[in-house]
Amino acid sequence: MSIFLVEGGRRLEGTVRTHGAKNSVLPILAATILGRGESVIRNCPELSDVTASLAILEHLGCKTAREGDTVRVDASSLSRCDVPDNLMREMRSSVIFLGAILGRMGEAVLSAPGGCELGPRPIDLHLSSIRALGGRVDETGGALRCTGNHIAGTDIVLSIPSVGATENTMLAAVAAQGVTTITNAAREPEIVDLQVFLRAMGADVRGAGSSMITIRGGLPLHGAEHTVMGDRIVAATYLAAAAAAGGEIEVTGADCRHLSTVTAVLSQAGCRIHSDDNRIELTRSGPLRGVSPVRTAPYPGFPTDAQAPLMAALTTAAGTSVFVENIFESRYRHVDELARMGASIRVEGRVAVVFGVERLRAAAVRAADLRGGAALVVAALGAEGRSTISGLHHVDRGYQDLDGALRSLGADIVRLEEDV
Numbered sequence: 001m002s003i004f005l006v007e008g009g010r011r012l013e014g015t016v017r018t019h020g021a022k023n024s025v026l027p028i029l030a031a032t033i034l035g036r037g038e039s040v041i042r043n044c045p046e047l048s049d050v051t052a053s054l055a056i057l058e059h060l061g062c063k064t065a066r067e068g069d070t071v072r073v074d075a076s077s078l079s080r081c082d083v084p085d086n087l088m089r090e091m092r093s094s095v096i097f098l099g100a101i102l103g104r105m106g107e108a109v110l111s112a113p114g115g116c117e118l119g120p121r122p123i124d125l126h127l128s129s130i131r132a133l134g135g136r137v138d139e140t141g142g143a144l145r146c147t148g149n150h151i152a153g154t155d156i157v158l159s160i161p162s163v164g165a166t167e168n169t170m171l172a173a174v175a176a177q178g179v180t181t182i183t184n185a186a187r188e189p190e191i192v193d194l195q196v197f198l199r200a201m202g203a204d205v206r207g208a209g210s211s212m213i214t215i216r217g218g219l220p221l222h223g224a225e226h227t228v229m230g231d232r233i234v235a236a237t238y239l240a241a242a243a244a245a246g247g248e249i250e251v252t253g254a255d256c257r258h259l260s261t262v263t264a265v266l267s268q269a270g271c272r273i274h275s276d277d278n279r280i281e282l283t284r285s286g287p288l289r290g291v292s293p294v295r296t297a298p299y300p301g302f303p304t305d306a307q308a309p310l311m312a313a314l315t316t317a318a319g320t321s322v323f324v325e326n327i328f329e330s331r332y333r334h335v336d337e338l339a340r341m342g343a344s345i346r347v348e349g350r351v352a353v354v355f356g357v358e359r360l361r362a363a364a365v366r367a368a369d370l371r372g373g374a375a376l377v378v379a380a381l382g383a384e385g386r387s388t389i390s391g392l393h394h395v396d397r398g399y400q401d402l403d404g405a406l407r408s409l410g411a412d413i414v415r416l417e418e419d420v
């Protein structure tokens with residue numbers, strides 16, 4: 001068990017680079033099995049979810065190797081089509097292997113995926129897409145067996161623009177004979193990154209980034225090289241940290257256009273923002289002010305993954321800020337922990353009302369999920385005194401060396417490998 005020890009109240013100064021995006025690299029690693037050969041994935045972050053993905057690839061019969069932030073996956077020969085239950089439970093994205101394994105092997109055997117507990121996270125849309133493509137899905141006792149040696153392109157309309165269902169459908173559809181269209185597809189930048197990789201492998205995929213994606217499937221795919229896009233949620237977390245602690249930072253490596261809804265909130269809160277291309281500068285010199293309601297929504301709306309870190313920063317803003325969580329039913333598990341630090345937040349269903357307090361006080365807190373854990377770090381950086389944050393296995397799913405990155409900005413944060 002490890003913990004973060006954070007002495008709050010240090011201004012953050014300097015430049016920090018965002019690592020590769022978790023939500024982009026995971027589907028891309030799953031996609032590597034569709035190509036018969038070696039893929040080279042650059043800017044691949046060191047995250048526990050990536051380790052789990054590589055373990056799944058090895059289990060399937062791929063050879064994987066990491067050198068720095070470059071990962072090689074040789075998918076020349078696959079020997080299995082199942083994902084063990086322990087690896088399925090490690091992360092949500094294990095379910096994205098469904099479309100890829102089915103596409104390559106004609107059969108996939110999985111179980112229910114893990115990942116952050118944010119309320120119900122059904123996979124009905126993933127499964128109905130596989131069925132629409134002609135796959136057969138059998139669910140018994142938590143096990144999921146999908147078969148389909150002759151899946152065929154078709155028109156798929158998603159009732160919700162689900163990120164995971166869009167990715168799974170794309171992965172199965174590149175292996176299906178004929179044309180698939182996905183209507184009401186998720187428009188997240190990570191979907192565009194997946195399209196770029198699939199095209200480099202020889203697939204014919206168009207439209208990612210819009211709500212209609214067209215795939216002409218059945219083309220022979222090969223290994224490819226790809227550089228993973230920067231993680232916009234990690235970038236948002238660094239910005240929230242500087243907003244909470246005060247200071248002047250520059251975040252590089254993430255496309256500022258992907259963060260415009262986040263920087264708009266920070267700017268309304270009183271931070272000075274200057275951004276272009278892959279660079280965002282944030283200066284916070286005076287006190288923060290409350291903002292008009294922040295409503296999470298599918299991209300290009302405000303990202304649900306940035307809700308918790310931004311809320312942490314706004315706990316000390318003068319006035320009231322309202323958050324409306326529209327994507328997941330239960331994504332306020334950080335609120336009780338923030339309250340331990342003196343935050344005043346009232347939650348009713350999907351709405352959280354943050355009444356700004358003058359300052360937060362250090363406390364011993366525990367992360368209950370990935371972004372909630374990041375939010376506690378943000379809060380501790382702005383709090384008076386020394387906080388401890390446990391439950392770091394959640395944080396490690398999506399942040400590479402978060403303490404190191406914040407220390408490089410002048411934060412007083414260390415990771416201790418033993419609980420105290």
Ligand SMILES: CC(=O)N[C@H]1[C@@H](OP(=O)(O)OP(=O)(O)OC[C@H]2O[C@@H](n3ccc(=O)[nH]c3=O)[C@H](O)[C@@H]2O)O[C@H](CO)[C@@H](O)[C@@H]1O
Nearest residue numbers: 023093120121122123124125126160162163164165304327
């Ligand atoms: C690894 C990854 O990329 N994870 C992201 C992905 O998760 P994930 O892909 O799980 O999220 P989805 O976009 O699928 O979920 C959006 C909404 O659709 C619902 N839904 C989804 C699938 C389904 O079959 N049925 C259904 O009802 C979900 O319950 C939720 O209410 O998008 C989320 C929303 O931007 C982000 O918070 C996660 O960080």
Ligand SMILES: C=C(OP(=O)(O)O)C(=O)O
Nearest residue numbers: 092093115116305370371
């Ligand atoms: C909820 C998240 O991840 P996952 O979908 O992998 O649980 C996240 O990235 O914030």
